[in-house]
Amino acid sequence: MRRLRVGLLLCVAAFVAGASGTTGRIDAAAAGPEALLGVWVPDAAPRGLLTSKGKTPPLTAAASKLYTERRQRLSKGDASFDPTTWCAGPGMPRILTMPYPLEIRADASRIAFIHGWYRWFRIVDLGAGTADPPLPLTMGFPVGHWEASGLVIRTTGLSDTTVLDASGLPHSEQLTVTERLRVLPDGRLEDRITIDDPENYTQSWDTVLTFHRDASARVTDDVCPDRMARGEPAEQVAVARTKATRTTPISSRPAAVAANSVGPAPRLAGVWEPKTFGIMVPNAPLSSSGQDFVGRNAAAMQAGKIMQTAWVSCRPGAVSTMTMPREKIVVLESAGETTILFEMPRMVRRIRMNASHPQTLEPGYVGDSVGHWEGNTLVVDTLGFNGYAELDARGQPTSPRLHTVERFTPSADGGSIDIETTIEDPEYYTQPFTIQRSWKKSPARHPFEYDCMENPRQEDFENAYYVRERYRPLCMRVEGEGLAPSKMVCRRPQ
Amino acid sequence: MRLGVRTWAMLPWILATCFTAADAHHSTTEFDYSKQVTIKGSVKEIQWTNPHSYIQLMVNGEGGEAIQWSVEIGSPSLNINMGWRKNSVKVGDVVTINLAPARNGKPYGTLRVLTLADGQKLEGVAARVGARPGGAAPAPPSPAVPAASKEP
Numbered sequence: 001m002r003r004l005r006v007g008l009l010l011c012v013a014a015f016v017a018g019a020s021g022t023t024g025r026i027d028a029a030a031a032g033p034e035a036l037l038g039v040w041v042p043d044a045a046p047r048g049l050l051t052s053k054g055k056t057p058p059l060t061a062a063a064s065k066l067y068t069e070r071r072q073r074l075s076k077g078d079a080s081f082d083p084t085t086w087c088a089g090p091g092m093p094r095i096l097t098m099p100y101p102l103e104i105r106a107d108a109s110r111i112a113f114i115h116g117w118y119r120w121f122r123i124v125d126l127g128a129g130t131a132d133p134p135l136p137l138t139m140g141f142p143v144g145h146w147e148a149s150g151l152v153i154r155t156t157g158l159s160d161t162t163v164l165d166a167s168g169l170p171h172s173e174q175l176t177v178t179e180r181l182r183v184l185p186d187g188r189l190e191d192r193i194t195i196d197d198p199e200n201y202t203q204s205w206d207t208v209l210t211f212h213r214d215a216s217a218r219v220t221d222d223v224c225p226d227r228m229a230r231g232e233p234a235e236q237v238a239v240a241r242t243k244a245t246r247t248t249p250i251s252s253r254p255a256a257v258a259a260n261s262v263g264p265a266p267r268l269a270g271v272w273e274p275k276t277f278g279i280m281v282p283n284a285p286l287s288s289s290g291q292d293f294v295g296r297n298a299a300a301m302q303a304g305k306i307m308q309t310a311w312v313s314c315r316p317g318a319v320s321t322m323t324m325p326r327e328k329i330v331v332l333e334s335a336g337e338t339t340i341l342f343e344m345p346r347m348v349r350r351i352r353m354n355a356s357h358p359q360t361l362e363p364g365y366v367g368d369s370v371g372h373w374e375g376n377t378l379v380v381d382t383l384g385f386n387g388y389a390e391l392d393a394r395g396q397p398t399s400p401r402l403h404t405v406e407r408f409t410p411s412a413d414g415g416s417i418d419i420e421t422t423i424e425d426p427e428y429y430t431q432p433f434t435i436q437r438s439w440k441k442s443p444a445r446h447p448f449e450y451d452c453m454e455n456p457r458q459e460d461f462e463n464a465y466y467v468r469e470r471y472r473p474l475c476m477r478v479e480g481e482g483l484a485p486s487k488m489v490c491r492r493p494q
Numbered sequence: 495m496r497l498g499v500r501t502w503a504m505l506p507w508i509l510a511t512c513f514t515a516a517d518a519h520h521s522t523t524e525f526d527y528s529k530q531v532t533i534k535g536s537v538k539e540i541q542w543t544n545p546h547s548y549i550q551l552m553v554n555g556e557g558g559e560a561i562q563w564s565v566e567i568g569s570p571s572l573n574i575n576m577g578w579r580k581n582s583v584k585v586g587d588v589v590t591i592n593l594a595p596a597r598n599g600k601p602y603g604t605l606r607v608l609t610l611a612d613g614q615k616l617e618g619v620a621a622r623v624g625a626r627p628g629g630a631a632p633a634p635p636s637p638a639v640p641a642a643s644k645e646p
Contacts, residue, residue: 448571449571450544460545
């Protein structure tokens with residue numbers, strides 16, 4: 001244990017020192033953190049996992065029977081054993097088998113895996129000890145450490161509602177996923193994954209996934225329900241290929257990696273939780289169109305309807321995180337980007353530091369954020385919203401004309417952050433207005449998890465009033481009467 | 495179950511979370527908080543899921559027929575903060591549930607208090623939501639959370 005602690009300290013020291021350019025790389029572990037940073041694209045996205053020797057995993061008899069049944073269902077087009085088919089959480093290692101890029105970001109305490117599929121991320125805690133999950137989660141509780149060969153991540157606390165791969169390999173809550181990540185000599189990222197699940201497999205087995213760098217690849221704000229609403233599958237079927245070089249030696253990593261390099265001393269990095277929750281924005285200067293909008297919401301509610309907002313439909317916009325702080329956030333800071341990862345609603349906000357908005361913006365839920373420091377205050381300017389977000393529990397609307405300016409000011413002792421947000425949206429508000437929210441340092445090692453699409457129940461959507469037509473659910477769980485089982489049903493968009 | 499100091503200290507947070515959850519997924523109009531229904535049955539399934547967690551409870555009807563109740567118990571993050579754990583309730587447990595029923599009249603409601611066979615009690619968010627005329631939820635005490643009457 002003592003050696004491990006010393007090793008961790010050396011790794012962190014090497015990481016920080018290396019980032020500042022004051023020392024060279026002396027071994028693989030010292031080079032590890034920076035070598036992993038950046039965007040990676042799967043070399044392949046296997047629908048079915050095989051062992052590293054190309055064999056079928058060693059299923060127990062009961063698991064083999066279940067797997068055979070799933071394969072038969074799959075051959076008939078029924079993949080409903082896989083929650084990703086209704087945009088719910090993929091689990092581990094399922095998310096690594098999806099044909100989407102992933103981005104690795106890090107600071108001295110934690111590593112973030114930001115996945116390209118539907119805003120999922122994993123926060124790998126680099127502290128000592130093991131996780132003690134109070135409840136199994138879709139993505140579990142990953143804890144990591146550095147070894148000479150690279151990064152080792154052990155994930156426990158995984159919910160058995162997911163599958164290991166798209167072919168339906170089962171797992172139980174006893175599952176432990178151990179990943180060993182390293183950068184290969186040809187520049188690719190190797191993730192050697194060991195599956196331990198005595199309930200479903202007669203022995204532990206491993207499989208290998210590899211990823212390459214692609215200068216054109218980006219992890220963008222993917223919103224699965226929108227793709228389904230367009231009639232597309234919940235998961236694209238193949239890795240999007242580009243003409244970029246498949247492999248890139250470490251020594252010539254693309255510029256995207258530089259944006260991840262550690263910059264000045266972090267001032268906001270860490271895990272935070274709201275000092276107080278807020279769900280209302282009082283006294284917003286609604287214009288007549290804004291009043292009409294809110295009036296319609298109020299009338300529906302007074303008539304006994306259940307109001308459904310963007311948050312309800314699992315498409316929350318970034319502005320909702322500014323006005324309605326909920327649960328934990330993780331902030332990572334680097335020279336080029338401040339990244340905020342939200343537990344609830346699950347979302348990744350990226351703030352490009354000392355940058356400008358592009359001339360043309362593709363409207364989206366999170367908008368385009370640029371930031372700079374003014375003394376001790378991080379000022380974040382965000383444009384490019386799509387108008388599908390509400391400010392509060394009354395459903396006060398926003399439009400694509402929305403413009404926000406947030407001022408993040410950490411306290412002198414580093415224990416809290418005050419955020420002053422100015423909201424301007426001439427479509428629905430007569431003048432800009434400002435709200436205050438505060439966050440405090442959280443003792444948590446991980447954020448918890450919010451899988452909004454996991455279990456949408458028909459009861460919640462009966463007698464509903466949709467603030468925007470887009471918010472109608474595509475899938476819902478229908479509870480049978482009496483002893484009939486419940487089932488998830490997805491409908492085709494009209 | 496007597497509420498400990500820690501629970502009372504959490505009350506503003508719990509209420510705030512309750513109301514935020516209401517905003518997040520369904521409004522308080524879905525349930526009639528002016529009513530109390532008590533059912534007893536066998537736990538068929540526990541769904542530790544977002545946005546809400548559920549217990550599916552098999553209850554014998556007046557004619558002896560099996561009726562499946564869906565009881566919303568909270569959300570995973572909220573329940574954990576209220577002291578629930580993975581095995582707090584298990585499939586097959588016989589439990590008594592006091593709930594605020596759904597307004598649609600279906601066998602559906604939101605948990606106030608669950609009582610295990612040994613008398614141990616577990617609370618759902620509705621335990622903190624008292625009744626007001628018309629079944630409207632009360633105003634949470636936290637100044638950060640405005641009165642529910644302002645909610646549509």
